[in-house]
Amino acid sequence: MSTRADDRTASQLREVSIETGWSAHAEGSALVSFGNTKVLCTASFTQGVPRWLKGKNRGWVTAEYAMLPRATGERSARESVRGKVSGRTQEISRLIGRSLRAVVDTKALGENTIVLDCDVMQADGGTRTAAITGAWVALALAIDWAGDQRIIRSSAKPLTGSVAAVSVGIVDGEAVLDLPYAEDVRAETDMNVVTTADGEFIEIQGTAEQQPFNRAQLDELLDLAVAGTAELTQIQQAALAGAVGQE
Helix, strand or coil, X not given: CCCCCCCCCCCCCCCEEEEECCCCCCCEEEEEEECCEEEEEEEEEEECCCHHHCCCCCCEEEEEEEECCCCCCCCCXXXXXXXXXXXXXXXXXXXXXXXXXXXXXXXXXXXXXXXXEEEEEECCCCXXXXXXXXXXXXXXXXXHHHHHCCCCCCCXXXXXXXXXXXXXXXXXXEXXXXXXXXXXXXXXXXXXXXXXXXXXXXXXXXEECCCCCCHHHHHHHHHHHHHHHHHHHHHHHHHHHHHHHCC
């Protein structure tokens, strides 16, 4: 594949932006855009924990993911109206929650809960990776808010690191970074990779869609992903710095 549809190189992210402060009510919020994929991430900080965690001096971080009815080319019914959450929605919600908890010291959080709501406003591939990347920014803002309000101890450091995620895949025999929908649907291999800022892996989801991939291709995909999440980490930090500057 010599030229991608949007003229990017194989190792180039789509245009990425993270805009903080989208919700006037949430303790943390960010609108994240990976090209034409746009996800609104809000973090709600509440005192108290689920019943099974009471008395254990630990907090909890969880997530809910959803797509707005017209996030795609055709309208889809709201899952709340259908009365059943799809398996895909549940799986992505759990992925986001797992990814964020990997960089949270729940003891330092105290018996408090942070819920991340990730709502896909527009989908063009990579919604789960965009959601994780934006949700971490919203989470960081909510934790800062809780510290300012002295809901958690000033000496506590609940956030132990940062997390970002990106898609990679093999399209027309070539390893490429950050797939839009047009590439995702025809990829021979499709993979979502979640890492810390240090390049350590939190989760890898990879599937051979058309033909098996070998170890060399896997290594190439993971190298692309780590480089991509390193760029995303810089964008996250810039977004947080901008949020502090607006206070």
